Amino acid sequence: MKITATQESLLRYFQIQQLLFHEAQLLDSWRLNEWLDLFTEDGGYFVPPTDVSAEEADPAKHLYYIADNRARLEERVIRLDKRTCHAEFPRSKVQHLVSNILLESDNGTEVGVSAGFVVYRTKNGHTDTFIGHYRYLLREVEGELKIVKKTCNLALDGLRPQAKISIIL
Template identity: 45%
Template sequence: MSAPADGATRTVTRAEVEDLLFLEAELLDTWELDTWLTLYTEDSHYVVPATDTHDGDPSTDLVLIDDNRLRMTLRVERLNSRKAHREYPHSNLRHLVGNVRVGAAEGPSDDPEFPVRANFIVWRARNGKDVSFVGSYEYRLVERDGQLRIRSKRVMLDMTSLRPANDVAIIL
């Protein structure tokens, strides 16, 4: 992340953004969920809309997941425990992220947000069953303590049905 001396809007490079997204994918694949949570701001939001309403608003539409930071923390605690029967033992995962696009900074110049879009495939293997989740991500990134952090993540599934997966028990 670079901060221009003349007070102009900050910029981020695609390489910086890709490093963050690839780190997030690695942490999810290796089930380092406590460390994954540190990539998010304290006011973060994680949303997975229903497969038929990608632009659904969690306050008025049915969504699969609508987590603020507290709910994200509780999700991590549950997935790390043996009480998460759907994920104990843990699934084998591979998060593949591509087609990363970084938009221009938005918001106040002293705290800009960077909109990011990316495509993904998440492969999950558990109990002899392989399932793939396919879709796109929309992120809002900010700088905190000199590091890029995730303020929000929206996961739009391109699947017409969750039937092959049965559920979304993992973090996409």
């Protein structure tokens, strides 16, 4: 594979990297409303099942752990922000690590990106580890990149011992 870098492609890569790192920082500090602002109005957040390949997973055919359109995302953020959200009150301590960012497609308006991730969640003296890869569809909106779709493909056999995803990956 021949890789060539122009100033324009390097700038685009830097913008994508900064967006993904900024998103991780917002999630780690539980600034969920600001995180939500990173999405377009038609944005979505998905966590497919672990027993189906990432290429085959389809929310219309498979039971996803999470399949949120923008309205459901807003409700998730509201719920996670409340003291009555027992799964996350008190809040977990989380650390999102993002690596291996690859620009997969760029038509000038929308950008396809993949990245590896590790998310650590610590609560009540127990640490859960979520590993996998992200798939993003980004769109330029008024001069800045926004998330149209974020898919978190877990590289796990299942959710044991975690048994649930109460945080945002």
